[in-house]
Amino acid sequence: MKNILMTATLLALPLGLTACGKPAEAPKAETPTDPMADMAMPAEAKMAKGTGTVTAIDTASGKITLNHGxxxxxxxxxxxxxxxxDAAAINSVKLGERVRFEIEWNGKTGRITKLEPLEPPSR
Ligand SMILES: [Cu+2]
Structure with a gap:
């Protein structure tokens, strides 16, 4: 009986310490909106291309979710x-379709600049 209680206490202790440690690390990410950040690192857009599968389409807000390689x-x-x-890009593909895409990445968000089905449409 005593042994079981001891074990339970020992197991609980490290968990308690871990829980306490997390809030202590928080101050690191305290300044997410530093106005200097944009000046120090001018947003130089990078172009990239890849392939992926369309997993979600949100026409209303102009967003498309890709499971990309x-x-x-x-x-x-x-x-x-x-x-x-843009709507034209979104409308050119279907949900679940394999696509080829090109994006412009500004370091935070990506914008589709080219989007087309990977396989030619069947006819
Ligand atoms: Cu990604």
Missing amino acids: PIAELEWPAMKMGFSA
Whole structure:
């Protein structure tokens, strides 16, 4: 009985310390909106291209979500993420379709500059 209580206490202790440690690290990211940030690092848009699958389309807000493969230009691994895109680009593809795309990445967000189905349309 005593042993069980001791074990429970020992197990609980590290968990408690971990929980306390997290808030203490918070101040690191205290200034997310530093006005100097944009000046120090002018937004130089990078162009990149890749392929992926359309996982979500939001025509109203001009967004498209792609499950894309690795993108060498940006040193990105494969991931799922959203991009802004104009209506013409969004309307040129379908949900679940494999696509080829080009984006302009400003360091924070990506904008689709070219989007087309990977496979030619069947006829
Ligand atoms: Cu990505």
